[in-house]
Amino acid sequence: MKFFIDTANLEQIKEAQDLGILDGVTTNPSLMAKEGISGKEAILNHYKTICEIADGDISAEVLSTTYDEMIKEGEELAAIHPNIVVKIPMIKDGVKALKYFSNKGIKTNCTLIFSAGQALLAAKAGANYVSPFLGRLDDISVDGMNLIEEIRIIFDNYMFDTEILAASIRSPMHIINCAKIGADVVTSPLASILNLLKHPLTDSGLAQFVADAKKMD
Numbered sequence: 579m580k581f582f583i584d585t586a587n588l589e590q591i592k593e594a595q596d597l598g599i600l601d602g603v604t605t606n607p608s609l610m611a612k613e614g615i616s617g618k619e620a621i622l623n624h625y626k627t628i629c630e631i632a633d634g635d636i637s638a639e640v641l642s643t644t645y646d647e648m649i650k651e652g653e654e655l656a657a658i659h660p661n662i663v664v665k666i667p668m669i670k671d672g673v674k675a676l677k678y679f680s681n682k683g684i685k686t687n688c689t690l691i692f693s694a695g696q697a698l699l700a701a702k703a704g705a706n707y708v709s710p711f712l713g714r715l716d717d718i719s720v721d722g723m724n725l726i727e728e729i730r731i732i733f734d735n736y737m738f739d740t741e742i743l744a745a746s747i748r749s750p751m752h753i754i755n756c757a758k759i760g761a762d763v764v765t766s767p768l769a770s771i772l773n774l775l776k777h778p779l780t781d782s783g784l785a786q787f788v789a790d791a792k793k794m795d
């Protein structure tokens with residue numbers, strides 16, 4: 579399973595990259611705004627910097643919602659760096675844009691996926707990734723993990739190449755359950771990735787080993 583970090587924060591991207599487990603980065607307009615990035619030039623520059631810090635696929639989301647604008651914007655984003663993946667919302671014009679970019683060999687990530695039908699349409703249109711939003715479904719008392727399971731069955735039935743990129747991750751248990759179900763990728767905040775490290779028995783066991791090591795000095 580690939581690990582992407584879900585942030586536009588450069589320090590956190592560096593930290594995950596230095597950990598040696600990072601396979602890519604996802605961003606969205608809210609995450610960019612959180613970092614105070616605004617204006618076309620600043621946005622393009624920020625994506626360029628992310629591509630220089632992190633290896634792997636870097637999702638850059640279009641801000642527009644009409645076909646013509648998404649094509650123009652997506653082509654500009656794709657021109658920044660070969661690792662850019664154009665992130666397109668699951669709307670009618672978005673499906674058409676996915677097909678356009680697929681025909682041109684530009685990688686895409688279809689975002690805001692909340693149903694198996696949406697994932698199926700995005701895969702049919704040639705999306706490289708679909709992003710089902712786990713946490714936002716859980717937030718409204720719908721089992722997000724069930725959606726990942728449904729998409730896995732459908733993609734396996736028809737051997738779609740589209741990868742399931744589990745998004746809107748809220749906890750390390752989301753990551754573990756995605757791995758059990760067979761999501762291809764999880765994109766997570768740094769905190770949930772780092773929480774996978776933690777176990778009290780590891781801490782107490784190490785404290786004991788360090789104490790005993792001192793006796794051997």
Ligand code: E4P
Pocket residue numbers: 584604605606689709711713714745746747765
């Ligand atoms: C990533 O591609 C998504 O935009 C992101 O995971 C959404 O997460 P949120 O529901 O925590 O905003």
